[in-house]
Amino acid sequence: MATLAAPRVRPGRAFDLSTATILLLVVGILGLLIVYPLSRVLLLSFIKMGDPVAPAHLTLANFSRFFTSGLYQKALVNSLVASGTTVLASLVLGIPLAYILARVRVPFREALISLATLPLILPPFVGAYSWILLLGRQGALTSLIRDGLGIHLPSIIGPFGVIVTMSLSYYPFVLVPLLGALSSADPHVEESALTLGASPLRRILTVTLPLVLPTIGAGAIIVFMRAIGNFGVPALLGGEFYVLPTLIYFEVTGSFNLHGAGAIALVSTLFSIGSLLALRYITGKGGFVTITSQARPVAQSSHPAARWLGFGFCAAVIGISLLPHLTVLLASFAERWAGTPLPTAYSLINYRKAFTLSMDAIRNSLVLAVGTTVICMIVGSLMAHTAARKRIPGRWLMDITIMLPFVLPGIMVGVAILVAFIVPPFELAGTGTILMIAYFIRRLPYTFRSAYASLTQTDIALEEASLVCGANQGVTFRRITLPLITPAIAAGATITFATLLGELTTTLLLYSARWKTISVKIFEFISYDQTGPASALGALLVAAVLVTVYAANRLSGRSLTSALG
């Protein structure tokens, strides 16, 4: 029965115009700001500096330096050693901490968990710098440890400092997911191991840990990705200990060899992508799901000794990991502090100096962070809506493109933005715009991901009900969709704002005299040995980040740092 000459239906305009517009916008933004710069840096890395960009000049010369230059080889080895050691240290800190927090009724458990996630949002380079205050040659603890305990710590400047700082910043990436896995594991499985005659230690080693091994593996890989891409910590504490990101910076600022920098960034990116594939493989296997018919919380030991020993251990680790930021706070009020455990004179002089010298930087940081956050909120939620609600071809490509700058080392993104936008037709060198572009593409995943997750959890029938009630797409988005995903967008925006205030990696490559930010200013103060004002600015930064996240947590009633995991 053929349809009786029924006319083919033309798609209504009201529907597809908006879809097409948004799609065009998405493709335009992603193409111009992500695909183009990354392709360009890829291309330039295969062309020698000074040669014209043409197929005839394609060469591997920039990469051959990894075989000829001792500096390059050392940086590569250093990167791998430092990142690998950081992973090990993060596991050593994160696993016992997670086990204790999950399985022992530790006093102040909730507070400890909140404090343990703080290093995820605090700028690591502020912590790095305060280790100099603590353990540098003139450090507050240096003489104490050397004379009091008789321990000769290696110099904080060099691999030791880099690894310590990165480990204390990144162990929450192991702790947080593992804590979740251990808390939600089916207690019956472990109980059956006990009934089978296994001793508690044997049970932990043969049942409990193997079950959460995929979670631990995933955490370890994330730590590795972060560590190998970290620029701020080795820049401040590395000294002669060059790693790939600092080598890139050296190539850019030293000889302005963007081609060479691109090649190093590409090599560094290969490790990130390798890690990402490993992560996909591990999480793709889904780990082990312990199936249970009745959910019962895991048993928590409430033996007083276990409780207080556990508390002692957790408080010590978390305390040490937050010690640098506390030190910055203390140092910001110190007028004189050298070689003694505590400052010998307090005043507000550091703040006065910091303010008079950095008002522009504070304003710049606020303008850039607020501006980028607003743009990320708008674009991120629109893109998330498109990805979650429209039947469009190539959606996976859009997802990968948005997430790409998130997994790439920040310095790689910085180099890409540099090579793409300082030449015609853009010529944005030294402008606020180029900084915002870099910020935008690196932070877009936060709002995109959280809005997307929220949208996929929201029944699409709600929007359909609104359309049926007579509201058009615009009104529906504004009155139904937006209010429902606002908490998620706010969570993404909070993290975006908090992490942009102290952004250092891309900023150092892209800033100009006109667009110095707080982080650049801190970096400068440290370079000129102005520890006082550096501490004051660092303390302000830490305080601003904490206040932002705390306020957002209170407003939304849930933990926003969980969005980082």
Place this chain on the structure above:
Amino acid sequence: MKAPSTKLGVLGVRKVFGDGPSQVVAADDVGFDVRDGELFTLLGPSGCGKTTTLRLVAGLERPDAGRIVFEGLDWTPLPPFRRSIGMVFQSYALFPHMSVFENVAYGLRVRKTSREEIGRLVNEAIEMVGLAGTRARRPGQLSGGQQQRVALARALVYHPKLLLLDEPLSNLDAKLRVYMRGEVKRIQRQAGICAVYVTHDQEEALSISDRIAVMQAGRIAQVGTPAEIYEQPASTFVADFVGKANFLECTVLEHDGEACIIRCGGALLRAGAATGSLPIPAGTEGLLFFRPERAVLSAVSDDASGLLARVRDIEYLGSLVRYTLAGEEGWTVLVDAPPIGGIRQVGEEVIITLAADHAQVFPKGSR
């Protein structure tokens, strides 16, 4: 052309999802019309295309072919918000961030109705569905039945011209479901609105509908009143899907267009011909269909004529007894009988008698 009372016309609509080998024809040449004030039901098993058809009427999906016409106006190119419809979703789709009052008021607010008018209409609607006293609550604080009522009020408050209901009762427990279907009918009558109702529950469809379209694999199998659908199913599929059905193989001996003489289970029987089926040539195979409660059981005697069978199983259901009866040729049928005058025993031989107007013959192999 059309009867003057026709409101909604669904004309040969087709909807295909996906492409290539994974494509699914969800609706294929679906056509029906809904009259003024009528409650019209789309009934069928899951995946038959009934919800897709409803969504096409709502404008939430666009047809690949065919048209949706309402009061002579072509709705096909119109987005949902330009069609004057109210819709109740299976999940109710109440806005979780709004109170009951705001949920119901939503359709009025987007229509820029004045504040006093909104207050009056919303209260009227809330009253109509019997929800006074909950207007400040959030949907999460309401029971399933209350949410259902809010959804109805929200769909009706702005006086749409057409009400669409997508399995509105499927999330309620059995008892409430029966009560609410009466309520839905009452409210629809009271609002005087024509409605399209989607369900997979044949009992619900029979009890609530003015007319029913039974759907099968994206197509309409039959349109008719509940009695027509139940008593004169147009196909074995409809017969089987709506109510309980017995099918027995038979040979048609004579067929005069209205009734046939058939040989079935060793007996000669008179039965009606299936509605719309062409005369079945004498000598061909057919399928005899009858409802369990339309057959009469009697003791074996010389003057009783019908199908000889033996009681194999008995289910005592209180208001009736359901017998599973087996014939010598290996067939089994169900017969429901009131437990008046005693219950027959397992193993007992009985005669199944069928009145000609309660038995029907389908050509064999038809669906």
